[in-house]
Amino acid sequence: MDDIRTIAAAMVARPKGILAADESSPTLTKRFDALSIPSTPESRLAWREMLFSTPELSTWISGVILYDETFNQRTSDGSTIPEFLAARGMIPGIKVDTGAKPLAGSRGELVTEGLDGLGSRLATYHAKGARFAKWRAVISIGDGRPSSMCVAANAHALARYAKLCQENGIVPIVEPEVLMEGDHSIEVNAAVTRRVLSEVFAELRRFDVDFEGMVLKPSMVTPGVLGEPVSVDTVAQASVAVYRDSVPASVAGIALLSGGQADDVATAHLRAMNAGATLPWPITFSYGRALQDLPMRIWRGDAANAAAAQQSLATLAAANAAAAEGR
Numbered sequence: 001m002d003d004i005r006t007i008a009a010a011m012v013a014r015p016k017g018i019l020a021a022d023e024s025s026p027t028l029t030k031r032f033d034a035l036s037i038p039s040t041p042e043s044r045l046a047w048r049e050m051l052f053s054t055p056e057l058s059t060w061i062s063g064v065i066l067y068d069e070t071f072n073q074r075t076s077d078g079s080t081i082p083e084f085l086a087a088r089g090m091i092p093g094i095k096v097d098t099g100a101k102p103l104a105g106s107r108g109e110l111v112t113e114g115l116d117g118l119g120s121r122l123a124t125y126h127a128k129g130a131r132f133a134k135w136r137a138v139i140s141i142g143d144g145r146p147s148s149m150c151v152a153a154n155a156h157a158l159a160r161y162a163k164l165c166q167e168n169g170i171v172p173i174v175e176p177e178v179l180m181e182g183d184h185s186i187e188v189n190a191a192v193t194r195r196v197l198s199e200v201f202a203e204l205r206r207f208d209v210d211f212e213g214m215v216l217k218p219s220m221v222t223p224g225v226l227g228e229p230v231s232v233d234t235v236a237q238a239s240v241a242v243y244r245d246s247v248p249a250s251v252a253g254i255a256l257l258s259g260g261q262a263d264d265v266a267t268a269h270l271r272a273m274n275a276g277a278t279l280p281w282p283i284t285f286s287y288g289r290a291l292q293d294l295p296m297r298i299w300r301g302d303a304a305n306a307a308a309a310q311q312s313l314a315t316l317a318a319a320n321a322a323a324a325e326g327r
Helices: 002-011 025-034 041-052 081-087 118-127 148-167 186-206 232-246 263-274 289-299 303-323
Strands: 017-021 061-066 091-095 100-102 110-112 132-139 171-178 253-256 283-287
Touching: 002 061, 002 091, 002 132, 002 171, 002 253, 017 041, 017 289, 017 303, 025 041, 041 081, 041 289, 041 303, 061 081, 061 132, 081 091, 100 132, 110 132, 110 148, 118 148, 132 148, 148 171, 148 186, 171 186, 186 232, 232 263, 253 263, 263 283, 263 289, 263 303, 283 289, 283 303, 289 303
Parallel strands: 017 061, 017 283, 061 091, 091 132, 132 171, 253 283
Antiparallel strands: 100 110
16 A cells, blocks of 8 residues: 555655546537537647646656546657656546436436446556546535435445555546535535545545555535625635545545636635634645636647747646645
């Protein structure tokens, strides 16, 4: 277990965070379409190679979560993407779930799939350079949701995935995301997030998952997007209180997801969480859109804009690295 513990610690070592570049090809195509960027395997590779080759990116980014298509591509110098990242001081990771699907018997809830054959896939990814993985569960609030069945099904899948990862020498990122959609209050979100995290860790214990060899990627405790807005400090205080109640101190670290928040808002929340009392684990970032939206708007598929896009990514990454230290 020592190797996965070492890797997990490196993933959340202050002031670094994780770049989530694991959007599926259909999801990335939607974002390209919105900016009139043609979406092909070649253009998606060009986008990601441009991001990953940002000068000094490893100063602020410890690792990168990849999608299967990207993981198996080669860069312009002939390197595999995992080799390309490792050569630049970043740890290669891989998204291994196959997406959230309708949960039978529920009221429109979802359960994440991908456990079939996962052990052999993880062994293959490890042989190709992956040292951590990610699995995302999706929990919604409203109209009687989340149901006990939904919480239990997703917690069980997360625990099975995490154990399989560790058996294959891979650090699991455990991501139970409570969605921001809805008009619920921050108090309702806090109650749901506490319940979800408690169930997840109960299942992780049942499967004897090594907490020092895993990273938790939770959503922040916020009101729903249609709910009553609250201050940055209120979000930070509510989030930290829930994590203290629900996350064992032995977990290697917490790498927050942005959940669709504006990049400056996500950074402000991260800073506020780290500006207070001493925490039992590092709280850092594992952002996707909050790090990529601005660079993508600058790049727009034109190589002439690459340097400016890279500078914007470096600026955002540096700001979040500072926020991870409470600055």
